[in-house]
Amino acid sequence: MSLIPRQIETFWTLFTAPVVWAVHFLVCYVGAAIYCAKQHELGFGFGVVRIGIGAATFAALAIILLAAWLSWRQWGFGAYAPPHDEPTRLDRNLLQGFSTLLLSGLSFVAVIYVAMPALFVTECLR
Amino acid sequence: MPILRARARPTGAAEKGGALTLASRRARNNGSQSGRRLCVAFLTVTSVPALGQASALDPAGAEASSIATLFWAMVVGGALLWLFVVSLMLYGIRRRRRVHDEWTAGRLIFWAGAVFPVVTLFLLLGYALWLMPQLRPWAPAQAAATLRIEVEGRQFWWRAVYHRPGDQPVVTANEIRLPVGERVEFTLTSSDVIHSFWIPPLGGKMDMIPGRTNRLSILATKPGTFRGPCAEFCGASHALMAFSAISMEPEAFRSWLAAEAGPARPQPSDGARLFVENGCGACHTIRGTAASGEVGPDLTHVGSRLMIGAGTLPNTEEAIARFIAEPDVVKPGSTMPPFRMLPETEIRAMAAYLKALQ
Numbered sequence: 284m285s286l287i288p289r290q291i292e293t294f295w296t297l298f299t300a301p302v303v304w305a306v307h308f309l310v311c312y313v314g315a316a317i318y319c320a321k322q323h324e325l326g327f328g329f330g331v332v333r334i335g336i337g338a339a340t341f342a343a344l345a346i347i348l349l350a351a352w353l354s355w356r357q358w359g360f361g362a363y364a365p366p367h368d369e370p371t372r373l374d375r376n377l378l379q380g381f382s383t384l385l386l387s388g389l390s391f392v393a394v395i396y397v398a399m400p401a402l403f404v405t406e407c408l409r
Numbered sequence: 410m411p412i413l414r415a416r417a418r419p420t421g422a423a424e425k426g427g428a429l430t431l432a433s434r435r436a437r438n439n440g441s442q443s444g445r446r447l448c449v450a451f452l453t454v455t456s457v458p459a460l461g462q463a464s465a466l467d468p469a470g471a472e473a474s475s476i477a478t479l480f481w482a483m484v485v486g487g488a489l490l491w492l493f494v495v496s497l498m499l500y501g502i503r504r505r506r507r508v509h510d511e512w513t514a515g516r517l518i519f520w521a522g523a524v525f526p527v528v529t530l531f532l533l534l535g536y537a538l539w540l541m542p543q544l545r546p547w548a549p550a551q552a553a554a555t556l557r558i559e560v561e562g563r564q565f566w567w568r569a570v571y572h573r574p575g576d577q578p579v580v581t582a583n584e585i586r587l588p589v590g591e592r593v594e595f596t597l598t599s600s601d602v603i604h605s606f607w608i609p610p611l612g613g614k615m616d617m618i619p620g621r622t623n624r625l626s627i628l629a630t631k632p633g634t635f636r637g638p639c640a641e642f643c644g645a646s647h648a649l650m651a652f653s654a655i656s657m658e659p660e661a662f663r664s665w666l667a668a669e670a671g672p673a674r675p676q677p678s679d680g681a682r683l684f685v686e687n688g689c690g691a692c693h694t695i696r697g698t699a700a701s702g703e704v705g706p707d708l709t710h711v712g713s714r715l716m717i718g719a720g721t722l723p724n725t726e727e728a729i730a731r732f733i734a735e736p737d738v739v740k741p742g743s744t745m746p747p748f749r750m751l752p753e754t755e756i757r758a759m760a761a762y763l764k765a766l767q
Contacts, residue, residue, distance in 0.1 A: 364511075392527050396534060403538045 290357060292376065297383050299350040300390035307343040308397050311336050319407035333401045340398040347391050354383030461634035461653050461715075463609050469631035469656065470611035472544050479540060486533065497521075544613055544626075557594045558585060562604030562617040564643060565650035565743055566706050566719040571666060579670045580694070582706035583719045585654045587611075588662040589632050595625040605641035608654045614640050629656035636720070645742030651720030672697025673709045673766050680762025683755050687748065695766065705745060712766040730760035 318325065318332045355361070357380030367378040468474040509517075559570040559578075571579040585608070587593045597606050599617040607614040612627040639650035657665065673695050675681050681698065684690065690700025696709045711717065714724055718739055722728035733756050736745040748756065 388523070396530070399534055400538050400541075402535075403542055405542060408542070 288353065290353075294379070296350070296353065296357075297379060297386065300347045300383070300387040303343050303346050303350070304390040304393050304397075307339055307394050310339045311397055311401070314339075315401075322407055329406050333405075336398055336401040340394060343394045344391060347387050347394065351384055351387035351391070354380045354387060356380070358384055461636045461655075463636035463638065465609035468610055469629060469633050469635065470608075471628040471630055472612035472626070473610055474630070475540055475543060476613060479537065482536065483533070486529075490529075555592055555594055556588070557596060558587070559596045559598070560585070560606055560617070562597070562599040562601075562606070562639065562643070562650075564601050565639070565646040565740055567650075567652045568706065571669075573666070577670065579666060580707050581669055581710065582708075583652050583716070584714045585637065585652055586662060586665055587627065587629055587654070587656055588659040589629050589656050591659060592626060592628045595627065597623045597625060602643050603641050604639050604643050604650070606637065607640040608635050608637040610635045611654060611656070616641060632656050632658060634715070638720075646740040649719065649721045649740050651716075653715045653720065655715075669710055675762065675766060678758070678762055678765075679755075680758040680760070680765075683759050684762060687751065687755070687759070689759070692745070708763060708766065710766055712764045724764070726757070726760045726764045729763050730756050733759060 314335065315332055318329070322329075358377055359380070363377050365378075365381060367374040367381065465473060466477055466480070468477045555574070557572040559572060561568040561570075567583050567585075569581050569583075569585055571581070573579070595606065595615070597615055597617045598621070599619045601619065603619070604617040605614055606617055606625065608627070610633070611629055612625065615623050615625040617623065633656055635654045635656070637652045637654045639647055641647075643650065675695070675698065684695070685699050690698070690702055692702035692704035694701050694703065694707045694709065696707075700708075706719075712724070716722065717724050717729055718732050718736075721739055722732060732739055734749045734751075735747050736743050737747045
């Protein structure tokens with residue numbers, strides 16, 4: 284029994300990384316906005332929010348890395364060269380794996396950019 | 410109208426405003442001629458520097474210089490990128506070109522098309538984000554101990570209230586003075602539409618939004634006179650809504666503020682009587698007199714300001730008389746009604762009275 288999921292053939296795995304990016308974005312921005320609107324009712328400082336954003340970022344990056352590894356496997360670990368445009372089951376699978384890998388790269392960078400303000404902003408500014 | 414005819418020949422100190430007046434008159438007399446309109450626009454623009462310099466690239470404040478540095482970093486970075494892209498293009502269209510293999514092309518796309526932009530954007534974003542807390546640096550505890558200037562945008566002027574720590578607030582209008590080397594906190598509001606507060610050589614731009622209080626922190630580093638325009642279109646006279654910002658040495662600033670806090674010391678005159686009789690006090694306040702209106706700008710020390718009409722005309726008796734007679738022409742859309750039905754002698758007496766309110 285392996286911890287790594289078995290390879291499955293579905294269109295939906297393509298969206299894993301962008302969905303993680305979207306959720307991470309909402310968690311960071313909505314979370315910070317709610318904290319700053321209600322900071323007097325909450326018993327903790329902005330440092331906790333920054334740590335929370337850091338934790339959400341590491342979790343998001345880890346999930347994206349896992350999705351990237353799975354798509355890399357689906358792509359055959361780079362054994363086949365693009366463009367994968369033959370009307371065969373193999374090429375369809377490879378194309379999806381390669382696309383998912385590229386989307387994972389984009390999402391990885393985007394998640395880092397989303398989290399960057401938390402490195403510099405140390406309090407609620409209005 | 411005799412007042413206007415007198416103004417049509419610009420002389421002496423009134424020269425800049427004179428040009429403006431002349432141009433506006435021409436505009437009314439020959440409204441259909443587009444050449445005249447151009448002339449009006451040109452003269453209006455050339456009359457602006459009387460308010461002070463207005464370039465964000467010649468900073469006199471801590472925030473403005475970090476913004477100027479950011480601007481130059483972006484310009485240089487953008488120029489380098491442009492050169493890089495153009496040279497790639499020249500390489501691509503050169504006369505004796507050979508085809509690269511797919512592996513090399515793929516590597517070029519990976520490094521130049523993915524890695525390079527990611528790193529560049531990371532650096533630029535990091536730089537801009539690193540500036541952000543510096544542009545708005547204050548803590549609530551520290552704010553209580555410093556000077557706070559509340560500025561309220563109104564169509565088409567600025568109400569300014571100086572809140573000194575542990576002292577009475579000082580109300581004035583259309584001119585902001587601040588001490589060099591001391592951080593000043595601005596609280597910005599609006600009572601009608603969205604305006605935007607901006608002193609380009611001193612700091613960043615901040616909107617004034619009805620129902621909301623925005624804050625801005627400014628540290629002036631050099632003494633000088635600067636022009637602050639309204640930076641958000643707010644109506645017919647938006648372009649005529651400006652103020653002069655004057656950064657002064659701290660001692661000079663404190664003595665100015667102390668003088669500004671005091672009531673007006675008008676000489677008993679016809680002008681003083683007429684100002685009240687004609688109902689001006691219903692809208693304007695002159696502290697120390699019966700005039701206590703809140704609708705229009707405070708005029709307690711109006712004679713000492715650089716400009717009148719929120720940066721529209723130079724502060725001369727001539728210009729004040731003109732503003733009283735025809736604010737609807739000087740500032741279209743302003744709430745002040747014209748008083749051109751008053752006898753010219755009365756208007757002149759009131760103008761002399763207001764100019765003497767130093």
